[in-house]
Amino acid sequence: LAFVAALAALVFARGALAQEREDTVPGARLPASVAPKSYDAELSIDPAQPTFSGTITIHMRIEQPVDTLWLNATKLTLHEAKLLPADGKGEAISATIVPGSDDVVGLRFGQKIAAGTARVSIRYSGPIDAVSTSGVFRQKTGDAWYVYTQFEALDARRAFPIFDEPSFKARWRLTIVAPEGNRAFANMSIESERVSSPGFREFKFASTPPLSSYLVAFAVGPFDVLDAGTAGANRTAIRIIAPRGRASEAAFAARETGPILAALERYFARPYPFAKLDLIALPSAGFAMENPGLVVFGGKSLLARSDEVTPDFQQRFVATAAHELSHMWFGDLVTMAWWDDLWLNEAFASWLGTRITAELKPAWRWELGLAERRGWAIAADRLASSHPIRKPIAERNDVAAMFDGISYAKGQAVLTMMEAWLGPERFRDAVRRYIAAHEWGNATADDFVSALAQGDESVIASFRGFIDRPGVPLVDVALDCSAKPFVRFTQQRLLPVGAIGATVPPWSFPACVKYGDDKRSREQCMLVRATDTTMALDTPACPRFLVANRGGIGYYVPRLTRSGYAALDKSDKALGPADLVPLLSDVDMLAQSGALDYAVALTLSARYAAHPDPRVARAAFLILDHFPRALVSPQNSAHFAQWVKRNFRTRARALGWLPRGAESPDIAQLRELALPLVADLAQDEPLGHEARVLVARWQKNPRALPVQMRQGILVTAARSTRTGATALRDSYVAAALSPKRDENERQDLLAAIGAFRDPKLVQMGAALALDDRFEPRDAILPLQFALGDPITRPIALSWVDANVEPLLARSPRWVQGTWPEYVAGACSTDERTVFARAFATRAPRYEAGAVRYAEAIEAIDLCLALRGAQQSAVNVFFAAVR
Numbered sequence: 001l002a003f004v005a006a007l008a009a010l011v012f013a014r015g016a017l018a019q020e021r022e023d024t025v026p027g028a029r030l031p032a033s034v035a036p037k038s039y040d041a042e043l044s045i046d047p048a049q050p051t052f053s054g055t056i057t058i059h060m061r062i063e064q065p066v067d068t069l070w071l072n073a074t075k076l077t078l079h080e081a082k083l084l085p086a087d088g089k090g091e092a093i094s095a096t097i098v099p100g101s102d103d104v105v106g107l108r109f110g111q112k113i114a115a116g117t118a119r120v121s122i123r124y125s126g127p128i129d130a131v132s133t134s135g136v137f138r139q140k141t142g143d144a145w146y147v148y149t150q151f152e153a154l155d156a157r158r159a160f161p162i163f164d165e166p167s168f169k170a171r172w173r174l175t176i177v178a179p180e181g182n183r184a185f186a187n188m189s190i191e192s193e194r195v196s197s198p199g200f201r202e203f204k205f206a207s208t209p210p211l212s213s214y215l216v217a218f219a220v221g222p223f224d225v226l227d228a229g230t231a232g233a234n235r236t237a238i239r240i241i242a243p244r245g246r247a248s249e250a251a252f253a254a255r256e257t258g259p260i261l262a263a264l265e266r267y268f269a270r271p272y273p274f275a276k277l278d279l280i281a282l283p284s285a286g287f288a289m290e291n292p293g294l295v296v297f298g299g300k301s302l303l304a305r306s307d308e309v310t311p312d313f314q315q316r317f318v319a320t321a322a323h324e325l326s327h328m329w330f331g332d333l334v335t336m337a338w339w340d341d342l343w344l345n346e347a348f349a350s351w352l353g354t355r356i357t358a359e360l361k362p363a364w365r366w367e368l369g370l371a372e373r374r375g376w377a378i379a380a381d382r383l384a385s386s387h388p389i390r391k392p393i394a395e396r397n398d399v400a401a402m403f404d405g406i407s408y409a410k411g412q413a414v415l416t417m418m419e420a421w422l423g424p425e426r427f428r429d430a431v432r433r434y435i436a437a438h439e440w441g442n443a444t445a446d447d448f449v450s451a452l453a454q455g456d457e458s459v460i461a462s463f464r465g466f467i468d469r470p471g472v473p474l475v476d477v478a479l480d481c482s483a484k485p486f487v488r489f490t491q492q493r494l495l496p497v498g499a500i501g502a503t504v505p506p507w508s509f510p511a512c513v514k515y516g517d518d519k520r521s522r523e524q525c526m527l528v529r530a531t532d533t534t535m536a537l538d539t540p541a542c543p544r545f546l547v548a549n550r551g552g553i554g555y556y557v558p559r560l561t562r563s564g565y566a567a568l569d570k571s572d573k574a575l576g577p578a579d580l581v582p583l584l585s586d587v588d589m590l591a592q593s594g595a596l597d598y599a600v601a602l603t604l605s606a607r608y609a610a611h612p613d614p615r616v617a618r619a620a621f622l623i624l625d626h627f628p629r630a631l632v633s634p635q636n637s638a639h640f641a642q643w644v645k646r647n648f649r650t651r652a653r654a655l656g657w658l659p660r661g662a663e664s665p666d667i668a669q670l671r672e673l674a675l676p677l678v679a680d681l682a683q684d685e686p687l688g689h690e691a692r693v694l695v696a697r698w699q700k701n702p703r704a705l706p707v708q709m710r711q712g713i714l715v716t717a718a719r720s721t722r723t724g725a726t727a728l729r730d731s732y733v734a735a736a737l738s739p740k741r742d743e744n745e746r747q748d749l750l751a752a753i754g755a756f757r758d759p760k761l762v763q764m765g766a767a768l769a770l771d772d773r774f775e776p777r778d779a780i781l782p783l784q785f786a787l788g789d790p791i792t793r794p795i796a797l798s799w800v801d802a803n804v805e806p807l808l809a810r811s812p813r814w815v816q817g818t819w820p821e822y823v824a825g826a827c828s829t830d831e832r833t834v835f836a837r838a839f840a841t842r843a844p845r846y847e848a849g850a851v852r853y854a855e856a857i858e859a860i861d862l863c864l865a866l867r868g869a870q871q872s873a874v875n876v877f878f879a880a881v882r
């Protein structure tokens with residue numbers, strides 16, 4: 001239809017065609033003919049009110065004369081817009097406001113705006129959201145209201161009518177007027193402050209360097225500020241900003257931020273690019289955001305009372321800060337030109353954040369976490385609905401879908417592999433060249449690849465294979481000792497049983513093997529390019545064992561032969577956690593994909609659950625955690641419980657529910673996973689009883705449960721209570737409603753409310769999603785938890801089916817499109833039918849919804865195919881348990 005209309009215009013009048021084109025409402029992108037140079041914005045914000053008002057003056061450059069100026073604006077009311085005279089003299093020209101779409105608004109001035117520079121001034125107002133944590137939003141903490149912002153990706157347009165695309169970098173000068181008693185913060189320091197009218201204070205901020213609009217941020221409220229000293233080459237001032245009365249909870253963050261900043265400056269060999277560094281706590285949010293000069297941290301990652309400064313909290317803060325501060329260079333100083341290259345922000349910050357955390361905290365063995373991150377990537381990348389790291393964006397709702405395991409974890413894994421292959425120095429020099437070439441500007445994948453390869457075709461070919469097309473190589477690794485020992489690698493795309501995917505050309509990637517006997521081992525690497533490759537081993541004797549992805553550094557999944565897995569018995573002295581953690585993670589992924597018999601995976605899981613290293617044991621417990629329960633037939637469920645008891649309970653009991661004195665974060669993390677899992681799957685009444693006793697103690701004293709174990713203990717008590725479940729549930733609801741509980745405890749309680757298995761209680765938990773006594777973002781937690789448990793999922797899903805419209809209407813904006821993720825573990829045709837009925841036509845209305853729905857349906861179909869392929873073998877395996 002569009003094609004026909006354009007032809008008709010061409011026939012009748014050229015002028016009309018030009019008119020037609022210019023008046024067409026822009027879609028995901030604005031016309032490139034106009035670009036902003038700077039913005040002057042003044043906002044009046046009262047956190048106690050549901051709306052704000054503002055004026056903005058946009059200085060811009062016009063490349064070609066335009067009739068209509070299109071700007072991004074969402075839910076803003078424009079009261080007046082004027083084209084200001086270029087020379088400061090003459091008359092301003094008033095604009096007609098042209099309605100566009102949910103994302104754009106047009107200004108028409110009755111005459112063309114000539115090429116050159118121009119200034120437009122707009123007076124407008126907009127809502128302050130009380131439900132979602134995006135755009136301009138407000139939250140009540142204690143008895144006071146606070147306003148925050150979150151603009152990435154497409155929500156700066158909810159605060160300002162602007163050119164809201166990352167390539168439109170501009171200088172920002174903000175002024176905020178707020179009632180006395182509030183303080184205001186933004187990307188830059190306050191330049192001047194005064195009483196602007198009785199009862200109101202005006203804060204003028206210094207002008208920013210060129211910034212993409214999604215990085216602009218501000219906050220208004222009666223905050224407290226903790227001075228954290230200075231750090232780095234420019235002695236950058238660091239502060240922590242907390243809700244009133246909570247600055248003392250920032251002591252750990254205040255101590256640790258400076259060294260992270262300094263380590264990053266050393267890596268880049270250039271100072272922190274911005275004028276100051278504030279870290280601001282957003283207690284109820286589950287994200288962090290790299291706004292230059294005003295980095296946002298979700299409540300569980302920045303503030304902690306002294307009894308909450310657990311090893312787990314310490315790791316969360318340092319890793320989050322290292323990631324977000326890496327963005328100051330990767331993202332803020334050099335920004336992707338468009339959202340299709342989001343990985344230039346997220347993969348790089350993930351990779352460098354991990355590197356810096358490992359450097360600063362060697363005792364944490366942070367690099368062992370790479371295998372789990374890689375597992376996140378592969379879980380997405382094995383799907384036919386996966387996408388290349390660099391993915392063209394068809395429409396605006398697909399932008400949010402880019403924030404996924406591919407952009408973050410696959411990108412990180414590929415960078416980790418390239419760094420190991422080229423050597424850390426060559427890689428670091430390429431990073432420095434890339435940053436220097438694009439500082440204060442934008443970049444694309446091509447820019448980084450050429451900075452890295454410097455003409456080396458093998459590097460370009462390898463890198464391109466992983467960023468331009470989807471999928472992960474499955475590499476069969478077979479040892480042949482019929483003559484001089486050699487290894488054969490055979491690669492194909494990893495496609496789970498039931499997946500439909502095209503055959504692909506081979507990838508080229510570095511592969512490393514480790515082999516030996518119980519006393520000695522050695523390593524050997526080569527670049528694998530072809531579908532079939534052999535590697536002669538530097539040994540005359542046949543190795544007793546062989547593993548094929550040390551450290552999980554390579555972005556490929558090696559698959560050993562059956563005898564190769566059996567031979568791991570001979571490797572106990574030679575293989576450490578850097579070998580075993582990725583190996584078990586790969587076994588997990590292969591089994592979930594139907595590419596390896598679950599009998600092999602479960603046998604390895606049972607064997608390594610007893611491993612003395614808690615990280616190896618955790619990788620083994622994760623295989624059990626991810627094992628789809630739908631593979632066990634009802635008549636075998638007692639055998640399954642018996643098998644779990646026999647193989648996993650000893651380790652769980654030895655850990656116990658409570659920490660014993662000082663211990664490593666690894667032990668704490670293993671306990672958090674293992675205890676609730678074994679209590680549930682083994683139906684272990686002693687562990688359930690202990691959890692109920694601990695909950696009874698907590699009911700008298702809320703500090704009685706250690707923070708890291710609180711949710712697991714509350715959940716286990718809920719699941720194991722036979723009589724009195726309703727009373728226990730009521731006590732959880734009452735506690736969650738109590739204003740005395742902080743947001744972290746409330747969230748643990750709400751998850752546990754979703755853990756009760758009595759069908760009536762499952763429905764009541766789900767119904768809290770529509771209960772006005774809870775904030776919408778908290779109210780959905782019981783339902784989300786119940787959807788994740790195979791036993792309660794069918795009931796929770798029926799509730800969703802019956803209430804889907806009000807549920808979607810009441811969900812915070814960023815949750816609406818993600819509901820399908822919570823159902824992706826379903827593994828029955830009945831659940832599939834209900835899920836499709838509820839979401840097939842509704843999900844695409846929301847950000848990321850179409851993509852998340854397609855991924856979830858595929859995951860369900862793959863689990864059904866896995867059941868078909870492996871259920872009988874799995875049941876033979878468990879039936880043998882006596």
Ligand SMILES: [Zn+2]
Pocket residue numbers: 290323324327345346349
């Ligand atoms: Zn990030």
